[in-house]
Amino acid sequence: MIGTVAGVTSPAPAYTPLVGADLTIQPGRSLTLPLTPSNEYAVLVVEGSLEVGDLTPSFGELAYLGAGRESVDLVASSNGVRCLLLGGEPFTEELVMWWNFIGRTHEDIVEARDSWQSAIAAAGNDRFPMVPGYEGDPLPAPPLPGTTLKPRPRSR
Structure with missing residues:
Protein backbone atom coordinates (compact mmCIF):
# COMPACT_ATOMS: atom_id res chain seq x y z
CA MET A 1 0.00 0.00 0.00
CA GLU A 89 10.01 5.42 11.91
CA PRO A 90 9.14 5.47 15.64
CA PHE A 91 8.05 8.71 17.26
CA THR A 92 10.83 10.03 19.46
CA GLU A 93 8.44 11.83 21.78
CA GLU A 94 6.14 10.25 24.32
CA LEU A 95 2.49 10.10 23.28
CA VAL A 96 -0.73 9.65 25.20
CA MET A 97 -3.21 7.46 23.32
CA TRP A 98 -6.80 6.94 24.42
CA TRP A 99 -9.78 5.80 22.35
CA ASN A 100 -9.42 7.59 18.96
CA PHE A 101 -7.26 10.40 20.31
CA ILE A 102 -3.51 10.94 20.41
CA GLY A 103 -1.81 13.79 22.26
CA ARG A 104 1.26 14.66 24.26
CA THR A 105 -0.53 15.14 27.59
CA HIS A 106 -3.66 14.14 29.47
CA GLU A 107 -4.96 17.66 28.88
CA ASP A 108 -4.58 17.21 25.08
CA ILE A 109 -6.81 14.14 25.27
CA VAL A 110 -9.42 15.93 27.41
CA GLU A 111 -9.47 18.80 24.89
CA ALA A 112 -9.80 16.41 21.92
CA ARG A 113 -12.64 14.50 23.59
CA ASP A 114 -14.48 17.73 24.40
CA SER A 115 -14.07 18.91 20.81
CA TRP A 116 -15.32 15.55 19.50
CA GLN A 117 -18.40 15.64 21.72
CA SER A 118 -19.11 19.23 20.60
CA ALA A 119 -18.77 18.16 16.95
CA ILE A 120 -21.35 15.42 17.48
CA ALA A 121 -23.81 17.87 19.05
CA ALA A 122 -23.30 20.53 16.34
CA ALA A 123 -23.07 18.24 13.28
CA GLY A 124 -19.35 18.95 12.94
CA ASN A 125 -16.80 21.61 13.81
CA ASP A 126 -13.44 22.85 12.49
CA ARG A 127 -11.48 20.08 14.21
CA PHE A 128 -13.90 17.24 13.48
CA PRO A 129 -16.06 18.01 10.42
CA MET A 130 -18.79 15.61 9.37
CA VAL A 131 -17.70 12.95 6.88
CA PRO A 132 -19.44 13.46 3.50
CA GLY A 133 -21.45 10.42 2.47
CA TYR A 134 -21.41 8.75 5.89
CA GLU A 135 -25.01 8.04 6.89
CA GLY A 136 -24.56 6.59 10.37
CA ASP A 137 -24.64 8.40 13.68
CA PRO A 138 -21.26 9.50 15.07
CA LEU A 139 -20.00 7.42 17.95
CA PRO A 140 -19.82 9.33 21.23
CA ALA A 141 -16.52 9.06 23.07
CA PRO A 142 -16.62 6.95 26.22
CA PRO A 143 -16.18 8.71 29.58
CA LEU A 144 -12.58 9.43 30.51
CA PRO A 145 -11.09 7.18 33.18
CA GLY A 146 -10.95 8.60 36.70
CA THR A 147 -7.18 8.93 36.56
CA THR A 148 -4.59 10.97 34.69
CA LEU A 149 -3.67 9.40 31.36
CA LYS A 150 0.04 8.76 30.94
CA PRO A 151 2.24 8.27 27.88
CA ARG A 152 2.46 4.74 26.52
CA PRO A 153 5.70 2.86 27.12
CA ARG A 154 8.17 2.54 24.26
CA SER A 155 8.20 -1.25 24.56
CA ARG A 156 5.59 -3.87 25.32
Whole structure:
Protein backbone atom coordinates (compact mmCIF):
# COMPACT_ATOMS: atom_id res chain seq x y z
CA MET A 1 0.00 0.00 0.00
CA ILE A 2 2.86 2.37 0.87
CA GLY A 3 6.61 2.17 1.37
CA THR A 4 8.87 -0.78 0.66
CA VAL A 5 8.52 -4.35 1.96
CA ALA A 6 10.66 -7.31 0.87
CA GLY A 7 12.08 -5.34 -2.06
CA VAL A 8 8.66 -4.30 -3.42
CA THR A 9 7.93 -0.56 -3.41
CA SER A 10 4.45 0.93 -3.63
CA PRO A 11 3.83 3.65 -6.23
CA ALA A 12 1.92 5.65 -3.57
CA PRO A 13 3.86 8.75 -2.53
CA ALA A 14 5.16 8.71 1.04
CA TYR A 15 6.42 11.84 2.72
CA THR A 16 7.69 10.04 5.80
CA PRO A 17 9.23 6.56 6.09
CA LEU A 18 5.98 4.58 6.38
CA VAL A 19 5.25 0.95 5.55
CA GLY A 20 1.85 -0.54 4.83
CA ALA A 21 1.46 -3.95 3.19
CA ASP A 22 -1.70 -5.99 2.62
CA LEU A 23 -0.70 -9.66 2.99
CA THR A 24 -2.63 -12.87 2.34
CA ILE A 25 -1.11 -16.13 3.58
CA GLN A 26 -2.70 -19.41 2.58
CA PRO A 27 -3.88 -21.88 5.26
CA GLY A 28 -1.03 -23.38 7.26
CA ARG A 29 1.66 -21.54 5.27
CA SER A 30 4.29 -19.21 6.67
CA LEU A 31 6.03 -16.10 5.44
CA THR A 32 9.26 -14.50 6.63
CA LEU A 33 9.41 -10.79 5.90
CA PRO A 34 12.61 -8.76 6.16
CA LEU A 35 12.16 -5.63 8.29
CA THR A 36 14.13 -2.44 8.85
CA PRO A 37 15.38 -2.74 12.45
CA SER A 38 15.14 1.02 13.09
CA ASN A 39 11.41 0.98 12.21
CA GLU A 40 8.55 0.11 14.56
CA TYR A 41 5.98 -2.45 13.31
CA ALA A 42 2.61 -4.00 14.04
CA VAL A 43 0.42 -6.59 12.30
CA LEU A 44 -3.36 -6.04 12.09
CA VAL A 45 -5.46 -9.13 11.30
CA VAL A 46 -8.20 -8.42 8.74
CA GLU A 47 -9.41 -12.02 8.20
CA GLY A 48 -8.52 -15.27 9.96
CA SER A 49 -5.71 -15.58 12.49
CA LEU A 50 -1.99 -16.19 12.62
CA GLU A 51 1.04 -16.69 14.83
CA VAL A 52 3.60 -13.93 15.16
CA GLY A 53 6.22 -15.33 17.52
CA ASP A 54 4.44 -15.86 20.85
CA LEU A 55 1.46 -13.72 19.77
CA THR A 56 -1.67 -15.19 18.16
CA PRO A 57 -3.83 -12.30 16.98
CA SER A 58 -7.14 -12.99 15.25
CA PHE A 59 -9.67 -10.83 13.41
CA GLY A 60 -9.49 -7.19 14.45
CA GLU A 61 -6.50 -7.62 16.76
CA LEU A 62 -3.22 -5.77 16.42
CA ALA A 63 0.05 -7.45 17.33
CA TYR A 64 2.61 -4.80 18.28
CA LEU A 65 6.10 -5.91 17.25
CA GLY A 66 8.12 -2.87 18.26
CA ALA A 67 11.45 -1.95 16.69
CA GLY A 68 14.79 -3.74 16.47
CA ARG A 69 13.70 -6.71 14.33
CA GLU A 70 15.57 -7.89 11.24
CA SER A 71 12.57 -9.97 10.15
CA VAL A 72 9.22 -11.35 11.25
CA ASP A 73 7.79 -14.85 10.79
CA LEU A 74 4.06 -14.95 10.08
CA VAL A 75 2.32 -18.33 10.27
CA ALA A 76 -1.27 -18.55 9.01
CA SER A 77 -3.89 -20.55 10.86
CA SER A 78 -5.57 -23.55 9.25
CA ASN A 79 -8.08 -21.10 7.73
CA GLY A 80 -5.42 -18.76 6.34
CA VAL A 81 -5.03 -15.08 7.11
CA ARG A 82 -5.22 -11.65 5.56
CA CYS A 83 -3.32 -9.03 7.54
CA LEU A 84 -1.78 -5.61 7.29
CA LEU A 85 1.87 -5.02 8.13
CA LEU A 86 2.07 -1.44 9.40
CA GLY A 87 5.23 0.37 10.36
CA GLY A 88 7.56 3.25 10.10
CA GLU A 89 10.01 5.42 11.91
CA PRO A 90 9.14 5.47 15.64
CA PHE A 91 8.05 8.71 17.26
CA THR A 92 10.83 10.03 19.46
CA GLU A 93 8.44 11.83 21.78
CA GLU A 94 6.14 10.25 24.32
CA LEU A 95 2.49 10.10 23.28
CA VAL A 96 -0.73 9.65 25.20
CA MET A 97 -3.21 7.46 23.32
CA TRP A 98 -6.80 6.94 24.42
CA TRP A 99 -9.78 5.80 22.35
CA ASN A 100 -9.42 7.59 18.96
CA PHE A 101 -7.26 10.40 20.31
CA ILE A 102 -3.51 10.94 20.41
CA GLY A 103 -1.81 13.79 22.26
CA ARG A 104 1.26 14.66 24.26
CA THR A 105 -0.53 15.14 27.59
CA HIS A 106 -3.66 14.14 29.47
CA GLU A 107 -4.96 17.66 28.88
CA ASP A 108 -4.58 17.21 25.08
CA ILE A 109 -6.81 14.14 25.27
CA VAL A 110 -9.42 15.93 27.41
CA GLU A 111 -9.47 18.80 24.89
CA ALA A 112 -9.80 16.41 21.92
CA ARG A 113 -12.64 14.50 23.59
CA ASP A 114 -14.48 17.73 24.40
CA SER A 115 -14.07 18.91 20.81
CA TRP A 116 -15.32 15.55 19.50
CA GLN A 117 -18.40 15.64 21.72
CA SER A 118 -19.11 19.23 20.60
CA ALA A 119 -18.77 18.16 16.95
CA ILE A 120 -21.35 15.42 17.48
CA ALA A 121 -23.81 17.87 19.05
CA ALA A 122 -23.30 20.53 16.34
CA ALA A 123 -23.07 18.24 13.28
CA GLY A 124 -19.35 18.95 12.94
CA ASN A 125 -16.80 21.61 13.81
CA ASP A 126 -13.44 22.85 12.49
CA ARG A 127 -11.48 20.08 14.21
CA PHE A 128 -13.90 17.24 13.48
CA PRO A 129 -16.06 18.01 10.42
CA MET A 130 -18.79 15.61 9.37
CA VAL A 131 -17.70 12.95 6.88
CA PRO A 132 -19.44 13.46 3.50
CA GLY A 133 -21.45 10.42 2.47
CA TYR A 134 -21.41 8.75 5.89
CA GLU A 135 -25.01 8.04 6.89
CA GLY A 136 -24.56 6.59 10.37
CA ASP A 137 -24.64 8.40 13.68
CA PRO A 138 -21.26 9.50 15.07
CA LEU A 139 -20.00 7.42 17.95
CA PRO A 140 -19.82 9.33 21.23
CA ALA A 141 -16.52 9.06 23.07
CA PRO A 142 -16.62 6.95 26.22
CA PRO A 143 -16.18 8.71 29.58
CA LEU A 144 -12.58 9.43 30.51
CA PRO A 145 -11.09 7.18 33.18
CA GLY A 146 -10.95 8.60 36.70
CA THR A 147 -7.18 8.93 36.56
CA THR A 148 -4.59 10.97 34.69
CA LEU A 149 -3.67 9.40 31.36
CA LYS A 150 0.04 8.76 30.94
CA PRO A 151 2.24 8.27 27.88
CA ARG A 152 2.46 4.74 26.52
CA PRO A 153 5.70 2.86 27.12
CA ARG A 154 8.17 2.54 24.26
CA SER A 155 8.20 -1.25 24.56
CA ARG A 156 5.59 -3.87 25.32
